[in-house]
Amino acid sequence: MTITLTELGFYIVGLYILFLTPGPVWVALVARVMAGGFAQAWPLAMGVAIGDIFWSVLAALGMGWVASSFGNAMLILKIVAALFFIWLGVTIIRSADHKITKDRKLTRPGIWAGFVAGLIVIIANPKAILFYMGVLPGFFDLSRLTTPDIVAIGTASFIVPLTGNLGMAFFIDRARKLLSSPTGLRRMNMAAGSMLILVGIVIPFT
Numbered sequence: 001m002t003i004t005l006t007e008l009g010f011y012i013v014g015l016y017i018l019f020l021t022p023g024p025v026w027v028a029l030v031a032r033v034m035a036g037g038f039a040q041a042w043p044l045a046m047g048v049a050i051g052d053i054f055w056s057v058l059a060a061l062g063m064g065w066v067a068s069s070f071g072n073a074m075l076i077l078k079i080v081a082a083l084f085f086i087w088l089g090v091t092i093i094r095s096a097d098h099k100i101t102k103d104r105k106l107t108r109p110g111i112w113a114g115f116v117a118g119l120i121v122i123i124a125n126p127k128a129i130l131f132y133m134g135v136l137p138g139f140f141d142l143s144r145l146t147t148p149d150i151v152a153i154g155t156a157s158f159i160v161p162l163t164g165n166l167g168m169a170f171f172i173d174r175a176r177k178l179l180s181s182p183t184g185l186r187r188m189n190m191a192a193g194s195m196l197i198l199v200g201i202v203i204p205f206t
Helices: 005-019 024-036 038-069 073-094 111-123 126-138 147-170 172-180 182-205
Strands: none
Touching: 005 126, 005 147, 024 038, 024 111, 024 147, 024 172, 038 111, 038 126, 038 147, 073 182, 147 172
């Protein structure tokens, strides 16, 4: 492996910060747990996590090729990643008071329906690969990636959303209060947005 445990750990922290931003998947988890318990929530979490593996690996391969084929590409990609985090943080803070909208396709009952819904919501979303394309260069030197590096990145991209969403399912009562309280939702969005901006500022110096 060419990536260090520190780089991988920083990447995992960044993914967890992003997970703290409420969205439709959170609402779907709440709805599924309320309707059928934890058994209805884990298939959705698994589908989302597998979709994240697909996009993260695809982005790592594509951006790795760009970084290794062009001279100063890695520096440019790192700057883009920093700006991406700052933009994402500012966007979240600006919309901190916005309510989360439900997606009924994610709340259909059944294990298979939950898994497919979680997979489709990631695979069918072009923003997912744009996210990984924007984030990965900020944490790793993509021009030196090896197969073990890509496996490590894919594994981290799988574990973070899976553990985050399963943890959300376990603590659904607390999550439900946060999602239903405008004050709680605003505080969480403000905190997540501020942390993303901080990550974006730190990236150029790593």
